[in-house]
Amino acid sequence: MGTRGLSRWVIAIPMALLAIATIYPLLFTLNVSQKTRREYVLDRFGLSNTFGLDNFVDAWQTSGLGTYALNSTIVTLGSVALLLVFGSMAGFAFSQLHFRGSKAAFLLILGALLVPFQVVMVPFFRVLGQIGLLDTYPGLVLAYTAQFLPFTVFLMTSYYSRIPGEIIEAARIDGASTFGIYLRLMLPLGRPALVSVGILNALFCWNDVLISLLTMQSADHRTLMVGVTALRGQYSDNIPLFAGGVVMAALPVLVVYLFFQKQITDGVTAGSTKG
Amino acid sequence: MPAALSNGTRSRRFSTRLAAVAIAPLVLTLAACGAASDDGGGSEGGGESGKLVVWDWKSGDPTAKAYVDAAKADFEKKHPDVEVEFVAQPFDNYYTLLGTAIESGSGPDVVLFNGGAQLRDRVDALVPLDDYLGDNEERLAGWEAFQDADQTYAVPITLQGEPFYYNKKIYEEAGLDPEAPPTTYDELTDVCEAIAKIDKDCFSLGNKEGIGMEFHLSTFGPGVFTPEQYDAWLAGDRDWSSPEVKQLFEMWVQQNEDGWFNDGVNSTAMFMDEFTKFQGGESGNVVGLISDVAHWKSFDEFLGDDLGVYPGPIVNEGGQSLMPAEGGIGYGVTEWTADKELAYDLVDSLSSTDALTAFYADAGAIASDTTIDTSDSGIPVVADIVSWLPESKPNLHTVLSADTLDLLHRLSQQLIDGKVTVDDALAQLAASDK
C-alpha cells in the first residue's frame, strides 16, 4: 500500500491531536474537581493550585452519592440479567428456529429501535403507574429492559445466526429438546456475545439519566447519574463539586472499559459483519 | 413493522372510543382517584396518613438544614405519629417531574412552587387553602404570587425581588464614587462608560435560559413606566405597542450593542456563570435576587464590604425608582393527598416564624414573615433591601403566561443575535399575550 515512511507520520499528527481532543475534556474536569469553590470563582480555567479529595468526599457524603451508587448497581445488574436472558432466548428463536410469525415478531422488536423514548414517555409512565411499579427497583429494571431489549435481541440474533444449523440438528438427533438446546448449547456458545452485550448494556443503564429521573421519584431510590446531574442545578453554582461527582461517576465506567475493552468493542461489532 | 403498524391502526378506532370514555376525561381527577384508592403506584407518598412526602429543590442544601429541622420539630409536636419525608429534586427537572407525578396520580403531598406562571398552570392539581390560612394571612407577605382567580394555592415562605448589586472596588478603579450608585439611567450610562475604560464588564449577564430578559423587564420597567402604566400591566391591560414597551426592548438591544455586557450573553448560564463572574470581580454591576440564590449572602462571601446595592434607576420622567418584589417560593398541598388538613398543618410548620428565621439566617433568604428581625444580619445591604420592600411592586414578568415567557426568552436571544427586530418581536409577543 502507498503509505510508508513519511506520509504515515504526517497522518499520525492529526490523529494524535484528535486523541488529545478526546481525553482533554476529562483532564479538564479532573483539574476543575481539584479546585475549591472560591478558587474556581476567582480563576475558572487556570490550573488548580491545590490537590485533594475534598470535592470527592463532599460529593460522596453530603450529596449521598454512596447510596445512589448502590442503587445504580442494583438496577444495572437486574436489568442486564433480564436483558441477557430475554435477549438470548429471543435471539436463539429468531435465528435458528422456524415458526409462524417469527418474521413479524422480529420486525416488531426491531421497529422499537426506532421509537425514541420521548415518543412514549407520557403514556409509558401511566402504564408503569397502573401496574404499581413507579418509584420501585423492578419498575426501573423493567423500564431499562424495554429500552435496551430491541438492541440486545438484534445483536444476539445476529450472533446466533452465525452458528451453523448442523450443530443444532446434531443435538436434536442426540435427543435434545429445543429448550434443552437453548440451555445446554446456545447459552454456552453465546458466551462471548453475552459478555460483550452485557457490558455494553451495563454501560447504558449506568449512564442513563432521563428514564431513571422520571421513574425513581423519591430521593433514596435515585441513581448515581441523576445524583450527579442534581449537583449541577440552577440553584447550585458549585462547579468543582459537580466536577468531583462527574469524575467519581465516570471512574467505575472507565475502569470497566479499560479492563473489558476487547469485549466491549466485540459487542459493538457483533451485528456488523457478515456471517 | 408493517404488522405492528396495521395492528395499531386497526385498534385505534376502538381504543379511541375507549379513551374518550376512560383515559381522557379529566386526567387529573382520574389520577387523584387512582392515588386515593389502591393502585396509586406510590409505595411512598400517595398520602396515607402516617407519612407525608414533601417535594422541593431546597432541602438538600446544607444551608437549608436548620430550616427543615425546625419545621420538622414544629410539625412533630402537633403530629408525633406522622413521618415526614423531604425529597429534594433537581431544579432543572422539577416541573417535569411534577408533571409526571400529576399524570400518574401518585406523588408528594406537599410541593414547593415558584410564584407566578408555574403555579397558575397547575392549580388543578392543588387544594385551595383559603379556609385554612387563619392568622398566617396577616403574618406572612407575598400572597399575590400564589393566587389564581382569588383563591390561594400556596403559602409564601420567601419574598423574591431584583435589586442591582454593584462592586464598590470596581467603581473606585473606574474613578466613580463607590458610595453613590446611579439613580437615573443617564448616570448608569456614565457608570458603564467609565467601567468600560478599565476593561471590565459593566454588567455580568447570562441569558442562556432567557431569564436575563425577565430581569431586564422587571428592573428597568418601573423606571420606564408611569405608576398607572405599571399597574395596568399587572392588571392584565398590556399594550405591547406602546412607546414605553418598545423603549424597554430597545434598551435591551442598545445595552448589548454598547458593550455593557460580557461576551457570549446567549451562552452564559445565569445561575452558574453570570453570578460567578460578578463574584469573581469581572464586572461592576449585576441584577441579582434577594432570596434563594444570587443574593446578598452569597455575594457578601466574595465581595464583603465592596458589595453595594441600589434599586432600579429612573429612566423616564414619570418613572419610579423601586425594587420589584413579590412572593418567591411557597408550599402548596396536592389534590390527591389523603388528609388535606394534615398536609396543611405541615405547610403551616414550614412557614412558622422559627423555621423561617432559620431559613433567613442560614440560607440568606428574605422570608415572607414580616415579624422576623433582620437588623442583625451583619451584612449592610440587607437593611437597604428590607427598607425598600414596603414600596415594592410585583414583577412585570411573573404575570405573563408560561407560553409568553417562553416566547420572550427566545425573542430576547434573537434580539441579541440580531435575528429579529424589536417591532417584530413585540408583534409576536402581543399575539401570544392574549
Next chain:
Amino acid sequence: MNTSRLGTRTDAGDPGSARVPGGTPGATTPPSTRTGQRAAGSGRRPRWTEDRVVPYLLVLPAVLIVVLLRIVPLVMGANFSFTGDGDANGAWVGLDNYRTLWDDEVFRTAMKNVGLLLLALPVAVAIPGLLATFLFLKVPGYRLYRSVYFFPVVLSPVIIGAIFNVVLSFDGPANQLLEKVGIEPIDWLGDSTYAMFTVIGVHIWATFGMALVIFMAGFATVDQSLLDAARSDGANLRQTVWHVIIPELSQTIQFVFVTTMIGMLTGMFGLLYIMTGGGPGGATYLPELYIWTQQGQMNRPALASAASMVLFVLMLVVGFAQLRLLKRATKES
C-alpha cells in the same frame, strides 16, 4: 405416530405446560420421524409439539415487554394527541394539536434541524471510516489511538454535555486556543448560526468511537489477497480505498449508516438539554426536546403527544428503508 402426536398436542396445549423444559416429549419421538416431520412441515398444518411451542415461549418475554411498554404506550399516545390540554383536558379536539404544531415556529425549526442531522449523517460516517482506514494501515501509535478514541462512548451524554458547556463557553479553553492561533473567538453555543453545528460536532465526538470499532471489525474481514493484488498492481492509497476497501466493506458501511442515524435521531436529547436547552432563540430544538419541554415546562402533555406522533411517523419513514438493510445484515428472514 398419529396417536403419539395427538397426545403431545393436548399436553403442550395445556396452559401450564410446565413439562416442556424437561424435554421428555421430544425424547419419546424417534429422531428419524422428527426429521421427516420437519421436512414435511412446510406443506402441512403445524401441530403443537414441544418444538412447535418452545419457540413461542422463547420470544414471548421479549415480545410482551415490547408490546406492553412500547406499543401500548404508543397507541395510548396516539389517542391522547387528539385531546386537549389545560381547560380542554380530556376533551376531543380532533387535529387541533397537529395544527398548533404546524403553526409553531419552534416545532418547524425542530423539523428543519432533523433535516440538518440527515445532511450531517455522511460526515458522521466518513470520519470514523477514514480514521479506521488509517488505523488499519497501522499509522504510528495506532494501538493507543484505538483505545483512546473509544473513551467518550462510555461516558454519559449528560456528563459530556456539562463538560463541553464549560470548554466551549465564550472565555473557555476552546476560544483561548483559537485566540492563540489568531482566530476570532466564536460563541459556540450562543450564536444561532453555529449552535446546532456545535452540538452535532460534540455528538460526533461522543460517538465516533463506536462507529470506528465497527469499521475496524469490518476491516478484519477484508480479503488480504485483494490488498496484496492491489499493491502489486501499483495502486495508490486512494485507489486502494476506492476500488478494494469500500466495495469489500459495503455491508459494514450500511450498518454504520443505520446505527449512526438511529443514534442521531434518538440519542441527542441529553446533549441538547444540557448544552443549549433549545436556544439560542429556539435554534437548536429537536423533536425530542420539544416533546420534553411541552410535557414538562409548558404542562401540555396532549400537544407533546401530537409531537411524539409526528416524530414517530418521521422515524418510520426514514427508518423503513434502513430497517430492510438491518434485516439483510442478519441471516434471519
